Amino acid sequence: MxxxxxxxxxxxxxxxxxxxxxxxxxxxxxxxxxxxxxxxxxxxxxxxxxxxxxxxxxxxxxxxxxxxxxxxxxxxxxxxxxxxxxxxxxxxxxxxxxxxxxxxxxxxxxxxxxxxxxxxxxxxxxxARPPDPLLRALVAALDSGRPVAAIADELGLSARQLHRRALVAFGYGPKTLARVLRLQRALALARDGVSLAETAARAGFADQAHLARDVKELAGMPARELLRLR
Structure with a gap:
């Protein structure tokens, strides 16, 4: 349980x-x-x-x-x-x-x-020192599906600076974090009964095949099998 x-x-x-x-x-x-x-x-x-x-x-x-x-x-x-x-x-x-x-x-x-x-x-x-407030802004921006380059500009950082800070804070670069957050958005939609085709569109994937590839790579199994596990 x-x-x-x-x-x-x-x-x-x-x-x-x-x-x-x-x-x-x-x-x-x-x-x-x-x-x-x-x-x-x-x-x-x-x-x-x-x-x-x-x-x-x-x-x-x-x-x-x-x-x-x-x-x-x-x-x-x-x-x-x-x-x-x-x-x-x-x-x-x-x-x-x-x-x-x-x-x-x-x-x-x-x-x-x-x-x-x-x-x-x-x-x-x-x-401990308080977490960098920039990081929360980065998570929110990535979770909204905005491009990494645009976010870096808005935060006043170069792409390299943003990548370095993301490695320390998240363990990987902002593009990987964006993929992970997109996967979580998609799973939340699918678990609420949204079809996989609509989930792909609403979560920010190019199409349902793109969603299927990302789920298989990040979760290690097809989307429908993953959803049944819950």
């Missing part, structure tokens, strides 16, 4: 999930432009930004996470996003082991691990 709610950390989502034992089917985690702080009993991890579908595996049982708003996690976690692209990393690889042990024990012993993990993120965010 999966549940989520809005976090007290701006733009973030807190979630929990119970993974079944080995041999049970688990749906893929799709690229969304975000990074997550993860907990499962005895462990804290970071899920870096994905460029392809990630299929959870390994340790069954209860998990909790906080999914940061796109571009905000590096400032909180203290690591550039591109260093964690397509990776799941133990938090002890990034923060002092003694500190991570204390935090892990705190979440392990909490009545509600979701709330305890959220408190960890909130405390860390209070001590």
């Amino acid at each position: 999966y549940v989520e709610r809005a976090s007290r950390l701006a733009g973030a989502v807190v979630w929990s999930r119970v993974l079944p034992g080995s041999g049970s089917a688990v749906g893929p985690v799709l690229p969304d432009g975000c990074m997550d702080l993860l907990w499962t009993e005895g462990r804290l991890l970071i899920a870096g930004p994905d460029t392809r579908a990630y299929v959870p595996g390994g340790v069954p049982g209860g998990w909790a996470g906080i999914r940061f708003y796109p571009g905000t996690a590096p400032a909180v976690l203290g690591v550039p996003a591109h260093e964690l692209r397509d990776r799941r990393v133990e938090l002890t690889d990034l923060w002092p082991a003694s500190r991570v042990r204390l935090l892990t024990g705190r979440v392990d012993g909490a009545a509600d691990p979701m709330n305890a993990l959220e408190e960890v993120a909130l405390e860390r965010a209070r001590d």
Whole structure:
């Protein structure tokens, strides 16, 4: 079972999930432009930004996470996003082991691990520099389907400067982020019952074949199969 709610950390989502034992089917985690702080009993991890579908595996049982708003996690976690692209990393690889042990024990012993993990993120965010407001503007502009070159001009950046800042914040360049956000827009429409042809047009794809290619590349399976998994 999966549940989520809005976090007290701006733009973030807190979630929990119970993974079944080995041999049970688990749906893929799709690229969304975000990074997550993860907990499962005895462990804290970071899920870096994905460029392809990630299929959870390994340790069954209860998990909790906080999914940061796109571009905000590096400032909180203290690591550039591109260093964690397509990776799941133990938090002890990034923060002092003694500190991570204390935090892990705190979440392990909490009545509600979701709330305890959220408190960890909130405390860390209070001590961190605030995220660059330009990044939120970039996400909003890309999510509206506007061209990367035009956005760079409006933000007063060269294409190279924008790419460098996007790598640090999102783990990949703005064109990849635009594809990921477009995929998420399309899935939201299709899951609301919009036909795939209309979804392609409304989400900003050239046509339905373009949508099919992007879904297959980013999600690892055809669109109709992906939609059935939900």
